[in-house]
Each structure stands twice: as structure tokens, then as C-alpha cells.
Amino acid sequence: MDWLGNVIFEDREIENERLELTDKEANYILGPNLTLNNCTLVLKVSARGLSLNRARFINCTFEVKQELKNYQQWITASLKGCRFKGRLSGCDFGHWPEYGKEPEYQRGSIEDCDFSEARLDACRFHGDDPRSLQFPKWPCFTLLDPIRRADELRDLPWPKVFGRRLTSMLDQSPENRYKHPRSTIALSYYAPAEAKRLDITEEAFKAALEKCDFIVY
Template sequence: MKLRNQVISDSVIELDAKEVHTLGPNLRLENCTINSDCTTRSLIASNTEMVGGVFNQRKALKNFQFDRVIFSGVKFTGTFIGCDFGNNSESLPGKALDCDFSQAKVHDSRVYECDPERIGFPAWPRFTIVNPYLARDYVMSQAWPADMGIRMGVYTNNPPRCNAIFGDAEVFAKEYKIGQDDLRRLLEKIPGIVIVD
């Protein structure tokens, strides 16, 4: 499916895994629902604006950069791993404004150039570090179980334009062989941590 040079309102857009789907350029989606089974290789999004609506990722989307998409008031559901929302460079237009991740399964994913106070944060066992660069000194001074310190170092080694990073405590607990309750106690000490029950 190729959607470009148009405004689409109040529609359901189905993106299957059978073909490459192109969103943009010059595409505006208003109060639409996107149901996506796309992989990173089967989705191209450039100069697209999505206002309101739902982006439902039914199969895990891994390592996708939404750096050329402006999301405003969008609710994300489904699974996003290693994805970036917004732009990590001033030369790119992407933004994620007033978006809701409260029902999304997000892990190793970042949000750039947003107001963290206007984000719907994902619920535990997902967690968020707001302005992770501000937590770097604390993170680097701690003794973490197994190799968790390496990942926490990566999480906090982001520029100031990265306003939030999401992690999944279930994944952490399994990888670093630590109980979720013990992990939560460690996470709760990190500056800027947000845990929603």
C-alpha cells in the first residue's frame, strides 16, 4: 500500500506483512486507526503526520525509526522494541507530541523532542526514565546485577533531546536473572524513573 499526497480522516488502515507499505510523503492521517503487522523492512514512513487515532502494532516492530513522522495525540498499542519516536537530529521533522503509550509494550525505545509531562507512560512491568541523560552519573556509580550496568549505561548515554526511554522489567529480570520485585527496588532509585502501576 502506498499512501501519499492526501488527507485521510476517520479510517482504519490495515498494513499486512505481505508487502512493503509506504506512508508519505505529504500524508496526513486524522483520527485514523493503523493496524500494523509490518516489520522494519516492510514499513516506510516519511513526511507523514498522524493526528489523533491509534497506532496498533500487532506484531513486534523492532528497531524502527519514526524520525520522519509527526505524531500528535496518538495512542500506541501493541509491541515496539528498539524503536525511536521523534527525531534524534535537528534536520529531521519527527515528533511525538501528547502521545499515549500506556497500553503499549515498549522496550529499549526512546521518545525525542517531547514534553514528558504530556506523555501517557506504559504500565509496569514497563518503566520509563525521563530525561535519561540526567540519570547518567547515578547509573554509572552503581553496582548492577550481571551485565545490567552496561544496558543502563546505554539507556542514559543519550543527548538532551531524548526526553524518555522505555524498558521492560520482564525482559530485564530474565536477562539479568533477578526477581522483578528486587529489580523494581533498584529501578525506583534512578533519577527520573516513572513506574505506573
């Protein structure tokens, strides 16, 4: 760690190691030119304490010990065959080219990753095809290909407050600043958190979820 509190991993390949990123006073910087293969990363830091920049993760396990909130930098990383455990909310994964013109925002990818042991809420996945990904089951639920299926999603019997918000977020009109980008291939939610936020019951989501086969729950 240098005097600024930075712990930097860059310009190397690491295999079969366990990295514990748990010092709350540190700023962990992974990349550029970093490849981790078959490693376990224990994350117990806030989004502010973790920086990714063109890092590659192959067959790695991420153990998220502290909820990681509103973290977009996954889109600068290449994730292949990785497993995620723990709580993530407001995070973005995959290739989101419109996010920025800098080189790091053109390198993001996600493939063959397993989130079945994670708790995802308001998380987005970007790219070409969600079918190589494993998503968590109920009380999480995941909308597959939501932009292309926006009309079908709007017609489902959602709780009214959630339905109105979903319709607004999927709106692709230029004036809608809350829209999801067209690169979005999946949206994951955690029903208890959404229910508490909207003052409804968790079971109120089930009527919509049971109506179609492009929602994983």
C-alpha cells in the same frame, strides 16, 4: 499495490478511516505529504515492510498486532495526540536531528501521545519534554531525562549487569559508540525481557525504581 508490492499513501489527507496494514508480502509506504487524522492503523508487518516519510498523524490509534522491532522511522513522522497499543522494542520516536541530514529526519516530533497500553522495551524518545507523554506502567519502566540525570541513575541500586550496561549507554564521551544521543528525553524498558536477557529476576529492578521520582513504573 503495484508490481513491486508497494502500497503507497502520499499527497493526501485521510480522516476517520481504519487502515489495515497486514499483508506480509507488501511494503507499506506512508508519505511524503500524508496527513492522517483520527484514523486507526492496524500494523501486522515487520519493520522491513513499513516505511514512513514525513507523514503526520493526529489523534490516531496504532494497533501493533505483531511486535515491531528496531524501528527508527518513527523519527521521520509527526505524532500528535496518538495512542499506541501492542509490543514495540528498539524503536525511536520524536525529533532526533543528528540521525541524518536529509529533510525527513528534521521533521520528526511527538506530543500528547499515550503509550499506556503498549509494551515498550529498549525504546527511546527524543525531543524537548517527556511530560506530555503517557508511558506504560510496571512491568514496563521509563527513565525520564536520562542524559541530564545520568549521575543520579548510575548511583541507583540496579542489578549489577544492568547498571553497568546503563552506565555505558549513558556515557557521552566521543569514543563511546554505544551512547544514547543527547536528544534522548526518555528510555522505556520491559522488565521481563531485560530480566531474561540478563538472567536476573524482574523484582531485582524494584530496588532502583523505588528510589527516585523520575522513573515511571
